[in-house]
Amino acid sequence: MSATATILDAYCIRAATGTDASVNEAVGALAGKIPLSSIGTSLQDFVASVPQAVAAIDAARGDPDNLYITTSTEGDLDNAVWPGNGSTGTVGSGQTQPLGMTVPVDFVQNVSLWDYDDVSSDDLLGSIRIEESERGQGPIAKLATSAVEGSVYYVTYRVD
Incomplete structure (x- = not known):
C-alpha cells in the first residue's frame, strides 16, 4: 500500500524578493549609462550603493508571496494541488500558511512552492x-529555498 503525505503548513521565513533578477541586473547596469556628473558621488560609491538600494526598496515594499503548490517542477496555476480553483494563498515573511492537504507518495514525491505573477x-x-x-x-519540517528569489520556507508534513 502506498504512503500518503499530509502537508500541514508552510512557514515563510523570508518571502521572495519583489524585484526579479533581471531587474536587479538592469539597475546594476545603470552605472555605465549615467553621466558621472549626474550621480553626485564617486562611481565607486554609486556602484556599491546599487545592491543596497534594491534591497531597501524590496524590504520597504514587503510584498507577500501569492503562494500555490504543485507536485511537479513545472509552475502553472492550473496544475496547483493547493489551494486549487485557480486561486493562491497570501503569505509574507514570518507568517504560517496552514495547508492541510494530502498527496500520494510512491517512493518519492516532489512538492514545489510557487509565487504567482500575473x-x-x-x-x-x-x-x-x-x-x-x-x-x-511523525511531523517533519524541510527547508525549501530559492537563491534566485531569495525565499526561505519550512514545509511541515507527515507520512502515513
Whole structure:
C-alpha cells in the first residue's frame, strides 16, 4: 500500500524578493549609462550603493508571496494541488500558511512552492522531496529555498 503525505503548513521565513533578477541586473547596469556628473558621488560609491538600494526598496515594499503548490517542477496555476480553483494563498515573511492537504507518495514525491505573477512567469520559491521511507516518523519540517528569489520556507508534513 502506498504512503500518503499530509502537508500541514508552510512557514515563510523570508518571502521572495519583489524585484526579479533581471531587474536587479538592469539597475546594476545603470552605472555605465549615467553621466558621472549626474550621480553626485564617486562611481565607486554609486556602484556599491546599487545592491543596497534594491534591497531597501524590496524590504520597504514587503510584498507577500501569492503562494500555490504543485507536485511537479513545472509552475502553472492550473496544475496547483493547493489551494486549487485557480486561486493562491497570501503569505509574507514570518507568517504560517496552514495547508492541510494530502498527496500520494510512491517512493518519492516532489512538492514545489510557487509565487504567482500575473505580469511575468511564476517564480519557484523552493521545493522539497517527501520520501515514502519517512512513513511513521511523525511531523517533519524541510527547508525549501530559492537563491534566485531569495525565499526561505519550512514545509511541515507527515507520512502515513
